[in-house]
Amino acid sequence: MKEISLNILDIAKNSTKAKATLTTITINETEDTLTLIIGDNGCGMDEETVKNVSNPFYTTRTTRKVGMGIPLLKLSAEQTGGSFEIKSKPQDEFPTEHGTVVTAVFNKKHIDFTPLGDVTSSIVTLIQGDPQVDFLFTHNKPQGTVSLDTRELREVLGEVPLDTFEVIMWITDNLNEQYNEVNAQ
Numbered sequence: 001m002k003e004i005s006l007n008i009l010d011i012a013k014n015s016t017k018a019k020a021t022l023t024t025i026t027i028n029e030t031e032d033t034l035t036l037i038i039g040d041n042g043c044g045m046d047e048e049t050v051k052n053v054s055n056p057f058y059t060t061r062t063t064r065k066v067g068m069g070i071p072l073l074k075l076s077a078e079q080t081g082g083s084f085e086i087k088s089k090p091q092d093e094f095p096t097e098h099g100t101v102v103t104a105v106f107n108k109k110h111i112d113f114t115p116l117g118d119v120t121s122s123i124v125t126l127i128q129g130d131p132q133v134d135f136l137f138t139h140n141k142p143q144g145t146v147s148l149d150t151r152e153l154r155e156v157l158g159e160v161p162l163d164t165f166e167v168i169m170w171i172t173d174n175l176n177e178q179y180n181e182v183n184a185q
Contacts, residue, residue, distance in 0.1 A: 007069065
């Protein structure tokens, strides 16, 4: 993929398909590295699935025979000298602590480092596409932190759905404003 933000969109969408009620998206950035951690409380995967999910010719989808999201993220991270890891606990074995965590570490100074891209649009797209799911987004940069927790928005909004036009516009503006403030420091 041309931007890591598109990987975020793809991997987090897998979380919603796994019936997650909460998906966490954390980006920890230093001068040299970018660590992406996407976790969820979805149904999880068994050991066999975790072993195979990095294979582009393995997919649980019935509409096509390849699944490129995880393999491309893994390749992107490892091309920079970084690393990739998936940990998962299936719901049938771990009824109270199930879910999946995907971690990709990138060396930002490597020539093959993929740009982060438009994270705001990816987060907004996730919220708009699955307004019933909660998302906790945190981007820790050396200059400061950008964050959004839809659980807090729900407390303020009450019955107003997260995918309402005005709410989506507020989320977009809020994230962009936070990025502008952090990047100005």
